[in-house]
Structure formats: structure tokens, C-alpha cells
Amino acid sequence: MVPAKDSPTPAEWKVLRIVWERGECAARDVVEAGREEHGWSTSTVKTLLRRLVEKGHLKTRRVGNSFLYRPGRSTFAALRRAADDLLASAAQHTVGPLLAYLLRRSQLNAKELDELRSLLDEKEEDA
Amino acid sequence: MVPAKDSPTPAEWKVLRIVWERGECAARDVVEAGREEHGWSTSTVKTLLRRLVEKGHLKTRRVGNSFLYRPGRSTFAALRRAADDLLASAAQHTVGPLLAYLLRRSQLNAKELDELRSLLDEKEEDA
């Protein structure tokens, strides 16, 4: 298995997200989404797809003369790494406000909110 | 006011963090920390400091023939922008797990935990 060492670049993340949101999909779908959401040309999207496959963030499945793309297992791992980088960028005294900011921005359902609450409780006990 | 449009690059973030942790400090301090923490040469650190000042993420104050560096007001704003980028990278169904991951990784004191709990409660009401 290819461990996907290289993190996606910002542009690659946008493609990754597009694929992630729709599950397995064809290049054409990504091209269309890329054009609408980011004004990208066909070639640009194709290049980004190729690089993501090379890096191991996307897997492909041949269908006829074309491919279907889907996120690899490493995709969420890459997101975690991006999260690590974000935390590493924050100074200790800014971590709290940073997390607060993230929580405010996020759309979460009741169940997710509950899980996060439990997490906070756990952490309280640890400390 | 300089709006610091360009986000820091990964390497620049590391420098920013160094300065952030110590408050106002001299290039020499950053050079030393950069060498210890990242194995950077003096020149590398100096280049990164310069670029950060150009971008408006660091402010300087002349003292004798050298400078003291400190984070600009835009520094935390840049961190928020990085947080936005992270959220934008996540697919909707991965946001919850992502936040959970971030919480687990973070060291937070009781007060910070409390504030986050309050935030979750607020969000619950909204929904």
C-alpha cells in the first residue's frame, strides 16, 4: 500500500473534497464541479486528479475507457495531518480560542455535539 | 493597516509560532530556536523573518542596529484563516470526527474546557 506521504496542496484539497462529498465519481463530474466552484479549466482538474492519484490520496477503478475516482483510506489520515499542522502552528495560549473558533464555524448535529461534550468531560477527568 | 493578505507558508508558520511563544524577541533568538527545532541555517531563518515582515505577519521595532520581532494583529487572524481552510477541506460528514480529533490532541485547562462546553450548549440551542 502506498502510504500517501505527500500532503495535498490547497488546490488538491479542493478536488479531494469534491470527490469526498460525492463518493466514487467520474472525472467529468469533478471537472464540472471544479469549473462551477473554482472556475478551473478541464486541464487543471485533470492535472490535480492525476497528482492526487500519484500521491495516493485518490484510488481509481477502471470502467470502460475511463476511471472512477474515490478517496483512499489515507484521505482522512491526511485531514488529521492537516489538523496536526494547524495545532502545531498555534501558540499554546491560542489553542483554546482557536478551537472555540472552529466549533463556532462548524455545523454539527445533536449527536455530534454530544460526542464532543463527552470528550470534554473525559479530558476534564484527565486533568 | 496592512491586511496581510498572503497566508504564511508552512515554514513561515513555524517561525511565527516561535516568535509567538516568546513574545517580542530578536532575530538571534529565532535563529537559535529554528536551528534547534528544525535544523535551519541562519540564512533560512533570516529569509523567513523577512518574508513574514513583508507579508505583515510580523512587526519590527528597531533597537540599536537590529530589530525586535513581534506578531502583528493579523497573526491570529491568519490562524483563523488556516482554520477556515481546514474546515473547507473536510467533507460534511468528516467535520465531527475532525473536531473530536483536534480536541483530543489539545491540551486545555479547566477554564478553556468550560468555555468550549458553553459553546456546545449554545449550538445545541440554535439547532
Next chain:
DNA sequence: ATCGTTCGTCTACATCTGTAAACGGAGGCT
């Protein structure tokens, strides 16, 4: 006054990233 040390500035350059045109093969329509 001199000389080594310390600073900031200028210059350099390989690699990565964003963005995209051009090309050649496969499939389908006429």
C-alpha cells in the same frame, strides 16, 4: 585605530504548485 563578530540585505537556485494547451487513442454516430 583595528579586527573579529553580528546584523540585516541581496542574490541564487532547485523544487513544488497552479494553471493549462496540445496530443493521441477509444467509442459512438452516420
Next chain:
DNA sequence: AGCCTCCGTTTACAGATGTAGACGAACGAT
């Protein structure tokens, strides 16, 4: 059979980024 269209592949290139040497001015000790 011939042509249009769609697809993946190849090539291109400017600008950003990581990494760092070289240089000249100022400072401090002798």
C-alpha cells in the same frame, strides 16, 4: 469507413517556496 467527441497522457511554464551563501555596515573589544 470516416469523423466528432470524450478521456487520459504529455508537456509547458510562470510564480511561490524552501534553503542558503555572500556581502557590506555597525558594534564591541583591544
